[in-house]
Amino acid sequence: MGILRLAHVDVRTPDLELSTAYYTEVLGLQLAGRGPAGEDTVYLKCWDEEDHHSVRLRYDPRTGLDLFSFRVEKEDDLAELEIAVQKYGCQVQRISKGEAVGQGESIRFGIPSGQTMELVWDLEKTGNLLGKLNPAPVPPPGLPGIAPPRLDHMLINAEEVGESAAFFSKVLGFRMTEQVLDANGHQMGVWLERSHSPHDIAIVNGPNGALHHFAFWLDDWDQVRKAADILAYNGVQIDQGPTRHGVTRGNTIYFFDPLGIRNEVFTGGYRADPDFPAITWTEDQFGRGLFYYENVISQRFLSFHT
Amino acid sequence: MSDRILRLQHVEVRVPDLELCTAYYTEVVGLVETAHEEGRVFLKCWDEHEHHSVVLRQAPTYGLDHMSFKVAEREDLDYYTERIENTGITVKRHARGELGPGWGEAIRFEAPSGHLVELVYGMEKVGNMLPLTNPPPRPAGLVGIAPPRLDHIFIMAEDVDGATAFFRDVLEFRLTEQIMANDGHQLATWLERSHTPHDIAIVTGPNGALHHFAFWLDDWNGVREAADLLAYNGVTIDVAPTRHGVTRGYTVYFFDPVGNRNEVFTGGYWVDPDFEPITWTEEEMGRAMFYYAGQVNERFFTVHS
Numbered sequence: 001m002g003i004l005r006l007a008h009v010d011v012r013t014p015d016l017e018l019s020t021a022y023y024t025e026v027l028g029l030q031l032a033g034r035g036p037a038g039e040d041t042v043y044l045k046c047w048d049e050e051d052h053h054s055v056r057l058r059y060d061p062r063t064g065l066d067l068f069s070f071r072v073e074k075e076d077d078l079a080e081l082e083i084a085v086q087k088y089g090c091q092v093q094r095i096s097k098g099e100a101v102g103q104g105e106s107i108r109f110g111i112p113s114g115q116t117m118e119l120v121w122d123l124e125k126t127g128n129l130l131g132k133l134n135p136a137p138v139p140p141p142g143l144p145g146i147a148p149p150r151l152d153h154m155l156i157n158a159e160e161v162g163e164s165a166a167f168f169s170k171v172l173g174f175r176m177t178e179q180v181l182d183a184n185g186h187q188m189g190v191w192l193e194r195s196h197s198p199h200d201i202a203i204v205n206g207p208n209g210a211l212h213h214f215a216f217w218l219d220d221w222d223q224v225r226k227a228a229d230i231l232a233y234n235g236v237q238i239d240q241g242p243t244r245h246g247v248t249r250g251n252t253i254y255f256f257d258p259l260g261i262r263n264e265v266f267t268g269g270y271r272a273d274p275d276f277p278a279i280t281w282t283e284d285q286f287g288r289g290l291f292y293y294e295n296v297i298s299q300r301f302l303s304f305h306t
Numbered sequence: 307m308s309d310r311i312l313r314l315q316h317v318e319v320r321v322p323d324l325e326l327c328t329a330y331y332t333e334v335v336g337l338v339e340t341a342h343e344e345g346r347v348f349l350k351c352w353d354e355h356e357h358h359s360v361v362l363r364q365a366p367t368y369g370l371d372h373m374s375f376k377v378a379e380r381e382d383l384d385y386y387t388e389r390i391e392n393t394g395i396t397v398k399r400h401a402r403g404e405l406g407p408g409w410g411e412a413i414r415f416e417a418p419s420g421h422l423v424e425l426v427y428g429m430e431k432v433g434n435m436l437p438l439t440n441p442p443p444r445p446a447g448l449v450g451i452a453p454p455r456l457d458h459i460f461i462m463a464e465d466v467d468g469a470t471a472f473f474r475d476v477l478e479f480r481l482t483e484q485i486m487a488n489d490g491h492q493l494a495t496w497l498e499r500s501h502t503p504h505d506i507a508i509v510t511g512p513n514g515a516l517h518h519f520a521f522w523l524d525d526w527n528g529v530r531e532a533a534d535l536l537a538y539n540g541v542t543i544d545v546a547p548t549r550h551g552v553t554r555g556y557t558v559y560f561f562d563p564v565g566n567r568n569e570v571f572t573g574g575y576w577v578d579p580d581f582e583p584i585t586w587t588e589e590e591m592g593r594a595m596f597y598y599a600g601q602v603n604e605r606f607f608t609v610h611s
Contacts, residue, residue, distance in 0.1 A: 001307040133587070134551075134586050134587060134590040137597055149575065219525070220572070221525055246441075270454065271455060279441055292442075
């Protein structure tokens with residue numbers, strides 16, 4: 001019951017055609033459609049996703065995050081969470097069916113760290129690339145690019161990580177799996193889940209409203225290595241990796257889309273039950289927490305965002 | 307509201323040679339012994355927090371004693387007791403610790419397929435083998451395959467349709483995949499609660515039988531390394547590393563020293579609660595089970611415990 005998983009991330013790009021080319025040919029997402037006249041948007045999805053889209057690109061002179069959307073498990077959850085969010089003091093905007101492409105009714109609100117969050121249940125099912133009758137376990141050979149099966153998680157910035165984390169856990173029912181504490185006991189970073197994975201969203205110290213990255217799932221470390229080959233071949237700027245996180249235990253590469261939005265491909269982790277005991281990282285071990293092999297805190301990684 | 311049944315918590319299997327099986331499960335599979343008592347040994351995988359996920363019980367025969375699923379809240383035990391009793395099945399309640407060391411509060415009942423099923427709440431937490439502060443991604447000194455956790459169980463039933471209906475309608479499992487016979491009945495079904503392709507699967511066979519239970523590995527390379535370890539130790543490999551059509555998972559099947567089938571498994575996909583089930587036709591059953599070979603060896607369908 002409640003929130004299920006990350007559904008889609010909506011970002012702005014000053015060069016819609018360049019970004020579309022990158023996300024379809026290098027990252028290897030499927031083009032799910034273009035928005036109605038006057039919207040200047042492109043809808044994208046991963047090959048194994050059954051819903052209409054998981055990434056929306058919108059033309060805007062400034063790069064950045066429009067909103068991020070989580071799917072709730074049951075239709076009733078929307079009304080319950082709306083009350084909880086309003087009680088906290090957020091202004092809630094109701095989006096009716098037909099107002100947003102590929103989905104029905106949703107609610108949108110500003111979270112304490114300034115980003116716009118959406119909750120939705122009714123996603124238009126367009127099916128994955130395999131179908132439901134005797135499906136091959138793999139998509140048709142020859143999909144371009146990295147071709148991840150699905151969107152996995154995102155990381156946002158917040159000036160007050162503790163306040164933001166409390167909002168996600170107390171109001172939205174997220175569960176904290178890991179945290180980084182500074183020497184004074186303040187949260188510098190938190191990892192939160194609903195999907196029994198190490199994280200569906202993470203929050204690290206930084207400017208309010210900022211997007212740090214969004215991440216796609218890959219099936220294993222060998223796929224992460226292949227992704228690095230494809231990124232390097234295409235001249236994509238790699239930020240970190242391939243390497244391993246201490247936090248989440250995942251294997252990862254960070255890289256930038258052509259307009260500076262950070263992407264990640266991610267695999268690994270562990271199963272988190274609702275009674276999972278949260279893991280704590282101390283500030284002096286933050287380097288290992290972020291990048292277990294390098295054990296250094298990359299300034300670019302912490303300070304660069306969109 | 308509760309998440310209800312979360313996942314497979316443990317299996318208890320009968321073994322005619324407890325010492326030999328304990329050696330196999332700890333040294334070859336690489337589980338960790340957490341307790342033993344007269345006639346029973348309690349084991350867990352390194353990344354599991356609960357007291358045990360495999361219990362070996364000395365018995366004259368091999369096979370499944372029971373399977374146990376973890377529920378999120380204590381009230382879930384009452385909730386399911388009522389649902390199960392409404393179908394006319396007797397439910398027995400057990401207090402915390404009554405069933406053995408580390409055990410939570412539990413209910414037990416017999417599924418229509420003749421299997422003893424348990425739902426458990428509040429297992430004793432003994433922690434995984436990592437600290438909760440600045441943990442490394444894996445502990446040092448693991449032996450054997452050392453899977454991080456138990457993953458799923460595969461049982462047999464004479465009436466797969468009926469057994470599946472019980473798990474779906476009463477226990478609220480969700481169907482992800484099915485193999486349909488040409489006459490329209492289910493030959494095999496895969497069911498989940500954990501948003502993975504399966505927590506339990508049911509295939510046509512004798513009631514009460516165990517086909518296998520499976521441990522999770524992180525990737526295909528782990529599956530290959532597991533096969534190396536199994537072969538090195540002289541373990542009988544049933545199906546060498548390959549891929550399933552159903553679940554899309556990577557797999558090795560093998561037998562413990564007394565004939566219970568084990569599996570190591572990785573891969574799969576994320577499942578939403580409204581996932582539309584996948585159907586395999588009887589003609590495609592070979593590829594459904596083993597995607598590369600496209601056929602199923604006779605032993606795989608006929609040997610069970």
